[in-house]
Amino acid sequence: MMRSFEDDPLTRAILPPLNESPEARHARERAEAEAKNISDEIDEQIRRERESDRRKKKPVKLLLLGQSESGKTATLKNFQLTYGHKEWAQERSAWKMVIFFNLVRNVNTIMDILAREMSNSAHATDSDESSDEARFGNSPLAFKEKHRLLKLRLGPLRRIQTDLERRLGSSAVEPVSTSVYTAAPFGNSTRSDGGTLRHEFYINSNNGWKSALDKVKVTMRPGRADIASDSLRKIRGVDDEISEVIAGCRDDMKAIWEDTTIRKMLTVTKTKMEESPGFFLNDVERIAVNDYEPTDDDIIRARLRTLGVQEYRITFDHGRSVGQEWRLYDVGGTRSCRAAWYPYFEDVHAIIFLAPISCFDEKLAEDRRINRLEDSYLLWRSVCSCQLLARTQLILFLNKTDLLEKKLMGGVRVRDHVPSFGDRNNDLPSAARYFQAHFRDILKQHSPIQRPFIVHLTSVIDTRATAVTLAAVEESVLRHNLRRADLM
Numbered sequence: 001m002m003r004s005f006e007d008d009p010l011t012r013a014i015l016p017p018l019n020e021s022p023e024a025r026h027a028r029e030r031a032e033a034e035a036k037n038i039s040d041e042i043d044e045q046i047r048r049e050r051e052s053d054r055r056k057k058k059p060v061k062l063l064l065l066g067q068s069e070s071g072k073t074a075t076l077k078n079f080q081l082t083y084g085h086k087e088w089a090q091e092r093s094a095w096k097m098v099i100f101f102n103l104v105r106n107v108n109t110i111m112d113i114l115a116r117e118m119s120n121s122a123h124a125t126d127s128d129e130s131s132d133e134a135r136f137g138n139s140p141l142a143f144k145e146k147h148r149l150l151k152l153r154l155g156p157l158r159r160i161q162t163d164l165e166r167r168l169g170s171s172a173v174e175p176v177s178t179s180v181y182t183a184a185p186f187g188n189s190t191r192s193d194g195g196t197l198r199h200e201f202y203i204n205s206n207n208g209w210k211s212a213l214d215k216v217k218v219t220m221r222p223g224r225a226d227i228a229s230d231s232l233r234k235i236r237g238v239d240d241e242i243s244e245v246i247a248g249c250r251d252d253m254k255a256i257w258e259d260t261t262i263r264k265m266l267t268v269t270k271t272k273m274e275e276s277p278g279f280f281l282n283d284v285e286r287i288a289v290n291d292y293e294p295t296d297d298d299i300i301r302a303r304l305r306t307l308g309v310q311e312y313r314i315t316f317d318h319g320r321s322v323g324q325e326w327r328l329y330d331v332g333g334t335r336s337c338r339a340a341w342y343p344y345f346e347d348v349h350a351i352i353f354l355a356p357i358s359c360f361d362e363k364l365a366e367d368r369r370i371n372r373l374e375d376s377y378l379l380w381r382s383v384c385s386c387q388l389l390a391r392t393q394l395i396l397f398l399n400k401t402d403l404l405e406k407k408l409m410g411g412v413r414v415r416d417h418v419p420s421f422g423d424r425n426n427d428l429p430s431a432a433r434y435f436q437a438h439f440r441d442i443l444k445q446h447s448p449i450q451r452p453f454i455v456h457l458t459s460v461i462d463t464r465a466t467a468v469t470l471a472a473v474e475e476s477v478l479r480h481n482l483r484r485a486d487l488m
């Protein structure tokens with residue numbers, strides 16, 4: 001049997017009374033319209049709040065790519081310094097051990113060369129004096145007793161380097177060689193069942209600079225109950241000893257860096273200490289003291305290589321995305337690390353690609369046959385042509401412009417290494433323009449669909465200038481994703 005609407009008690013309750021007067025009807029309709037307006041307004045408010053919550057919660061995902069030593073981690077540190085200052089300050093003291101490690105490694109590199117050259121020169125003097133003259137031209141390296149003594153007195157730094165390597169783990173060791181012979185070994189990383197590889201396979205939390213730093217941080221925090229106090233005491237004892245030995249070697253470290261014979265030796269052996277990552281010999285006086293506290297610049301310049309992929313979360317403390325979380329993925333850049341990048345391409349909003357353009361005359365550390373600029377071009381081409389990234393915003397940092405300028409001013413000629421550079425002026429603006437045009441051509445030719453060429457000339461160790469660049473990056477990432485109606 002069919003039931004009429006009037007049978008429903010609820011419907012009956014809200015039906016207008018049968019004997020309603022025209023005035024009463026009018027008043028009721030007005031009240032109903034008003035109630036509907038209020039209800040619509042509430043709905044709209046809820047929608048807006050939900051939308052804003054969604055916007056707040058949805059993190060911006062940014063991937064940092066580029067070859068090893070291109071400045072990815074240094075860029076990440078700039079993000080942290082600029083937008084997540086609280087955490088940055090908390091990590092400050094943990095960086096001390098990394099900076100000590102970098103400094104000690106600088107000194108030991110010189111000591112290795114000194115030992116070799118002293119033995120060569122002694123040998124040459126014994127057997128054939130003229131070959132020694134020929135080798136060092138008109139300025140033979142005149143090693144004296146003081147060099148032997150310096151070598152002896154700085155001997156303890158070898159053990160300190162070993163202790164620090166143990167403390168920091170595999171990130172402290174730079175790569176020797178690789179069995180990967182392509183620039184971008186990530187083109188076909190799909191599983192045999194057709195699915196893509198998951199992130200979890202690749203987040204390797206037991207290595208990389210972040211974990212190395214965490215390890216140091218944990219043992220530095222006062223009153224850690226979860227570490228057996230004996231082992232904590234032991235670790236802190238080692239740290240104190242490291243600081244003492246380094247402070248004790250302060251004058252001798254200064255002496256070797258200021259010694260003219262040693263400087264000459266470095267020139268003759270073509271050792272460019274100042275260009276090596278984590279160079280701190282100009283700051284010995286300030287750093288090699290017991291109560292040393294790293295400055296912002298020291299931390300940016302400190303070097304620990306990245307292994308695997310490290311996720312870093314920063315809730316922006318100011319700027320357009322204040323309160324919003326940004327997830328930055330910092331990857332290891334050596335060729336053997338690159339296969340691990342691919343799974344991160346899937347849902348990333350933007351990529352900052354770092355190409356160190358000062359490296360036009362250098363070879364990859366992991367494969368001495370490959371020119372570093374050439375490797376950056378190949379890698380950039382693979383990123384531009386990757387189908388999965390067709391709609392991802394690409395932001396190019398032509399980095400290490402400070403080193404490029406120094407190199408060119410020092411007389412290194414671009415055309416000797418890049419013949420197509422031709423007769424252009426051998427200065428920073430011309431070289432940067434030339435390299436930039438090449439990167440632009442690659443993007444235009446190899447992108448599956450048209451995309452803008454966004455480029456910044458950077459020196460990411462300059463924290464002030466980089467803060468300005470990062471504000472531009474923030475703006476363009478948000479604008480791009482607004483268009484994609486993805487983040488906003």
Ligand SMILES: Nc1nc2c(ncn2[C@@H]2O[C@H](COP(=O)(O)OP(=O)(O)OP(=O)(O)O)[C@@H](O)[C@H]2O)c(=O)[nH]1
Nearest residue numbers: 069070071072073074277278301306333400459460
């Ligand atoms: N002078 C100069 N040094 C830079 C610049 N950018 C980075 N560096 C230094 O170069 C070294 C290597 O930089 P990282 O940021 O560790 O390089 P990365 O790309 O993370 O390298 P991997 O972790 O091995 O992939 C560090 O000591 C940085 O401080 C720059 O623009 N100018």
Ligand SMILES: [Mg+2]
Nearest residue numbers: 072073305306
């Ligand atoms: Mg790194």
